[in-house]
Amino acid sequence: xxRILVKREDGLYAIWxxxxxxxxxxxxxxxxxxxxxxxxxxxEAIKETETALDNVENxxxxxxxxxxxxxxxxxxxxxxxxxxxx
Numbered sequence: 001x002x003r004i005l006v007k008r009e010d011g012l013y014a015i016w017x018x019x020x021x022x023x024x025x026x027x028x029x030x031x032x033x034x035x036x037x038x039x040x041x042x043x044e045a046i047k048e049t050e051t052a053l054d055n056v057e058n059x060x061x062x063x064x065x066x067x068x069x070x071x072x073x074x075x076x077x078x079x080x081x082x083x084x085x086x
Contacts, residue, residue: 005033 002018013033015025025036 003024004016004018006014006016008014008027013025013028013030014023015028015033015036016022017024025033028036
């Protein structure tokens with residue numbers, strides 16, 4: 001959904017939705033805008049996580065072991081050794 005945050009003449013904020021061509025939030029303070037955006041971000045993060053977990057359960061093409069071997073080929077077997085980074 002496309003949204004446009006606007007500042008009103010009275011210093012408050014409103015959020016316009018281009019989907020419904022109307023304000024979906026009006027007369028909001030900065031704090032309220034933060035809360036709305038946090039809620040939307042959390043909803044999106046939950047959806048993205050559910051999709052990622054579903055994909056790995058149903059469509060995983062490479063195993064953890066394969067990726068670990070690839071990492072070791074690229075960076076060496078001692079990549080996890082703290083002295084590697086010193």
